[in-house]
Amino acid sequence: MLKQIQAVTGTVFAVFLTLHLLNTWLAALGPATYDGVQSVLRTLYQFTPFEAMLLAALVVHVISGLLRICIEPKRELTPRSRWHRISGIFLLLFIGGHITAVRGASWFYDVYPGFEGLAFSISAVPTYFYPYYFLLGVAGLYHGLNGLGIALGRLGFRTGLSTSALVRVTAAGAVLTLLALGGLGGWYYDVGAVQESEFAVLTTRIAAEVFGVSLTP
């Protein structure tokens, strides 16, 4: 039963994750492409009933995964499933902060991060945000891809990538994530005065007032 719940909730979340990662990779092509696609996608994933279902699926998926680890502590793990668990734990540790940072701003202040918000975070604290976004993208892709194969199998479909295909697709995704970070980091073109964006002004104020941290160079 727990396995079925995990499979259904993971599949629901994978629909969003696929769109989200494809959108993220478009950052390599510049702000207009990234923001243009994101504003269309937002009408879907921020449509309240869908967003509520998405976040509920995420919470139930995490809880069922943790329960399975507790119920089956001695489960034998293959290298592939060990990486599935490692990437899942990484995502678990960072997903709450990610959603609070990027969605909290639009929920509570009506400020959407978009390309300039991401570019600002990278320009403000590059030593944190380059590795953080890179690992988030790669862990999300590996966990989503491997998990979707397992989930669809459990739901009665004949699917699944071979391990070598999984590794190749994840490596290709890692390259695309790196290229996207290059776009956000201003490696190919000028990203403009991102520190003057609404998201930058808001997060700089919150960082200073709540955490006593200065984000200005």
Ligand code: HEM
């Ligand atoms: C390089 C990697 C990533 C970047 C740069 C990134 C960036 C963003 C941005 C900018 C938003 C706000 C979207 C908007 O305003 O429409 C967002 C939202 C979100 N992200 Fe990510 N993300 C990344 C990876 C991930 C991964 C791997 C996951 C999950 C495993 C994830 C889960 C979410 C969720 C759940 C939301 C909130 C969706 C909503 O309710 O509107 N993200 N992300």
